[in-house]
Amino acid sequence: MSEKTITMLHPGEMGAAIGAGLLARGHRVLWASAGRGGASRKRAEGSGFEDAGTLARAVREADIVFSVCPPHAALDQARAVAACGFGGVYVDANAVSAETARAVGRVAEAAGASYVDAGIIGPPPLHGASVRLYLCGGRAGEIAALFEGCILQAIVLAGEVGTASALKVCYAAWNKGATALLAAIRALAGREGVDPALIEEWNISLPGIPKRSEAVRTSARKAWRWIAEMEEIAASFEAAGLPAGFHLAAADIYRRLEGFKDAANPPDLSEVRAALLRRP
Amino acid sequence: MSEKTITMLHPGEMGAAIGAGLLARGHRVLWASAGRGGASRKRAEGSGFEDAGTLARAVREADIVFSVCPPHAALDQARAVAACGFGGVYVDANAVSAETARAVGRVAEAAGASYVDAGIIGPPPLHGASVRLYLCGGRAGEIAALFEGCILQAIVLAGEVGTASALKVCYAAWNKGATALLAAIRALAGREGVDPALIEEWNISLPGIPKRSEAVRTSARKAWRWIAEMEEIAASFEAAGLPAGFHLAAADIYRRLEGFKDAANPPDLSEVRAALLRRP
Numbered sequence: 344m345s346e347k348t349i350t351m352l353h354p355g356e357m358g359a360a361i362g363a364g365l366l367a368r369g370h371r372v373l374w375a376s377a378g379r380g381g382a383s384r385k386r387a388e389g390s391g392f393e394d395a396g397t398l399a400r401a402v403r404e405a406d407i408v409f410s411v412c413p414p415h416a417a418l419d420q421a422r423a424v425a426a427c428g429f430g431g432v433y434v435d436a437n438a439v440s441a442e443t444a445r446a447v448g449r450v451a452e453a454a455g456a457s458y459v460d461a462g463i464i465g466p467p468p469l470h471g472a473s474v475r476l477y478l479c480g481g482r483a484g485e486i487a488a489l490f491e492g493c494i495l496q497a498i499v500l501a502g503e504v505g506t507a508s509a510l511k512v513c514y515a516a517w518n519k520g521a522t523a524l525l526a527a528i529r530a531l532a533g534r535e536g537v538d539p540a541l542i543e544e545w546n547i548s549l550p551g552i553p554k555r556s557e558a559v560r561t562s563a564r565k566a567w568r569w570i571a572e573m574e575e576i577a578a579s580f581e582a583a584g585l586p587a588g589f590h591l592a593a594a595d596i597y598r599r600l601e602g603f604k605d606a607a608n609p610p611d612l613s614e615v616r617a618a619l620l621r622r623p
Numbered sequence: 624m625s626e627k628t629i630t631m632l633h634p635g636e637m638g639a640a641i642g643a644g645l646l647a648r649g650h651r652v653l654w655a656s657a658g659r660g661g662a663s664r665k666r667a668e669g670s671g672f673e674d675a676g677t678l679a680r681a682v683r684e685a686d687i688v689f690s691v692c693p694p695h696a697a698l699d700q701a702r703a704v705a706a707c708g709f710g711g712v713y714v715d716a717n718a719v720s721a722e723t724a725r726a727v728g729r730v731a732e733a734a735g736a737s738y739v740d741a742g743i744i745g746p747p748p749l750h751g752a753s754v755r756l757y758l759c760g761g762r763a764g765e766i767a768a769l770f771e772g773c774i775l776q777a778i779v780l781a782g783e784v785g786t787a788s789a790l791k792v793c794y795a796a797w798n799k800g801a802t803a804l805l806a807a808i809r810a811l812a813g814r815e816g817v818d819p820a821l822i823e824e825w826n827i828s829l830p831g832i833p834k835r836s837e838a839v840r841t842s843a844r845k846a847w848r849w850i851a852e853m854e855e856i857a858a859s860f861e862a863a864g865l866p867a868g869f870h871l872a873a874a875d876i877y878r879r880l881e882g883f884k885d886a887a888n889p890p891d892l893s894e895v896r897a898a899l900l901r902r903p
Contacts (some may be wrong), residue, residue, distance in 0.1 A: 421685065441815060464824055475824065502816050509815035514824060516808050521801060528796050529866050534719060534863045535789035536782050544744055544755065544794060551831075552797065577772050583814045584900060588872030595866040620864060 344496035346370055347489065350393055350405035350480070353379060358388040358411035360435075360467035360500045364493045366391050369553065375401035402427040407434060408456075410447075411463075414438045415571035416533075417599060422448040425454035432482050436461035440512055440579040441505030448480070448504050457482045460504045462511030468495045477507040512579045516590065519562070519569055520560045520576070523593035525552070526559035530619040559600070563618075572598060627769065630685035631672060632700055633659060637689035639666040640747035640767070641716075644669050655681035675860035680772070682707040687766070688736075690715045691743075694723075694727070701727040705734035712762050716741035718852045720792055720859040721785030729782050737762045740784045748775045757787040757855045761804030767807075792859045792903055796870065799842070799849055800856070802872035806839035810891065810899040840889045845899075846880035853877060 350373045352361040362372040371397045374387045387394065394521035395401035402408060408431065417437040423435060432435055433451035435444060435458070448458035456478055465474030467622045478486050480502045502507045532538040547554045562569070573594035577587035599619050603610050609620075630653045632640040642652040653675045654667040667674065675681035682688060682704055688711065690700045695716040713731035715724060715738070715795050728738035733835045738760055754767075758766050759780040767777035771886060780786045812818040830885030841851070853874035857867035885892050 463829065473827070475821070475827075487645075496818075499816070500820060506815065506817060509812075510817040510820050510824070513808050513815070513817060515814045515822050516811070517805060518829070520804055524804070524869050527798060527860065527869065528793050530797070530825075531791045531860060531863050531865055535786065535793070537780070537786060537790040537793060540757070540778075540780060540790050541793050543788070547753070547755070548745065550713070579815075580807065580811060583811050585811055586872035586875040588868035588875070589804050589807065592866035592868030592872070597866070611701055 347406045348373065348404055349397070349407045349409060350374065350401040351387075351409050351411065351491070352398075352401075352424070353412055353413060354383050354387040354392060355388065356386070356467045358409065358461060359390045359392075359493060361390055361395045361411065361463075363410065364468060364495050365489060368489065368491070368493055369430040371406060373401045385490055393396050399427045400408040405429070405431055407432045407489075410435045410614050411436060413568035413571060414443075414575050415568075417447055418450065419444060421450040424485065425456070427452050428454060432453040432457045432459055433498055434459045434461050434478075435508075437461050438462070438511055438515060438575065439508055440575040440582070441567065442578065442582060443575060444505045444508035458504060459483050461486070461509045462507040462514075464511060465513050468493075473607065478505045478509050479506045486622060509579070512576050515572060515582075516576045519572065520593050521555075522558045522562050522587055522594040523573070523591075525556040526615060526619060527592070527596055529556050529559075530575065530616045533613075533616045534620060557612055559615050560612060562597075563600045563603040563615055564606055566597040567604045569597045570594050582588075627686045628653065629689060629769070630654065630681040631667075631689050631691065632678075632681075632704070633692055634667040634670065634672060635794060636666070637693060637743060638689065638746045639670045639672075640838055641691065641743075641775060642667075642690065643670040644674055644748060645769060645777050646658040647770065648771070648773055650769065653681045653684060661880060671789070677694045678703060679707045682709045685709070685711055687712045687714060687769075690717060692717055693848035693851060694718045695848075695857050697723060697727055700731070701730040704770050705730050705736070710732060712737045712739055712766065714741050714758075714766055715757065716743050718742070718748070718791055718795060719788055720853065720855040721789040722858065722862060723855060724785045725860050726786035739763050740787045741766070743796075744791060744794050748773075754865070757790050759786045760784045765772040767795060773813040790848075792856050795852060796856045796860075799852065800869055800873050801835075802838045802842050803853070803876040804869075806899060807872070807876055809836050809839075810896045813893075814897045837892055839895050840892060841876075843880045843883040843890050843895055844886055846871040847884045849877045850874050850881065877886045 348371045375398045376394045433456040463479045468474040489498040573590045578592035581587040628651045654672045738764045742757045754850040770777040818871040853870040857870035861867040
């Protein structure tokens, strides 16, 4: 297929890895340095992205814009791109509810773009890690084609716009919801003096859980951007008439951990526990 | 050790199995048929318990009273036994918060009894299933001794009264909380049309979860008595300054399933989903 120009907003770990995959497939990948920090620059330059400088220029030159950002920024990102008059294919790959995805789509389409709803499941596709990019919307097939032969597997879903986001919501509802629930349980067990007994019991009857219950350690530095993701999931449950409480509680847990954002190393479980038990 | 007379309140599946274990160890096991249904009678007679008729007589003859009942009934049960002037060892093995356990203990001790806080983890100990009875309180060792050589493993925990209940809370917080969360996710996935894609993704990245997400089918008929258990867990989180929302949501899920109480067979997942999506 012909070479496309793709703007990546913004080169976080995931965006940088996806962009690197597109570059390797022979596409041109842009980013917009204006207003971005040193870490984004390092990742963008390390991945070989071209710096278009401003968002306006990055958008003007692009056939396709990829939005890969923290969920709370998804709609503002779409508005900023729409304000530049983007008329290509706008791909929102953020962890938002189907409803937010549709709102993003309306913003993109009102400016003249085509909208593709996407959901990423898996870690950044580096070092052979397995990751899937789920896509839906009229031009989803074109986006999937960009990744042919790439380590990132693009999968087109049938169904209306919002379907890819809904799948990501359901996946993260378990994966990140369970991590939060287990972290809260370990905090409670510590406070009640039953943590060693709990681990011993789990080792007998649920042997995978002691290790799983420490997943929060590696999550803690990402907790700041999982707060809004949990709220998007809660809104999805609410919209379906299901209880929102699981993920409002998970958002609460991750909010208590947002202070680990710039920690040099993953915190110990005892540090996580202390942060969770500190009354907000 | 010498033969003890133990009153089992009441012979549900778990109580009947525990009583059968005690009988096999040479103890005398009583129950009180007054006000109980046919299913309890069937279990008590099937297990070889002696019918003392009234609660008053069952309590008067007992060295030890075991309370194994739905969590919402634990405190009333203790009050009823206290009203009979029970002065032996009162064992509350119900799934309640540490705080409720301590309240039960105060009721029992005010009437002159000794109090042992207990928590059962595992299925009813039939057919070789592995189950643990955690115990704490001054006379916990005496109760543990009753079960020596029994398939039910009695474990004495150090710590103040409430510790055994706290351990059970932490265990069920995950086990039953996760079952409720997964059930809600399958309901959402069904409603959003992404259930097959979710199962496919789970099969790739979390291969144990599709089967785990159907655990709610066998739980549905027990959901009616898990509502209060989830509320006890929520209260435990709240008392520790942790978010109560996970288990208030789980209580909501189980409340929507209480109609399956007397179902002849476990419901299909589609029936569970329909019950969950029916607006309360």
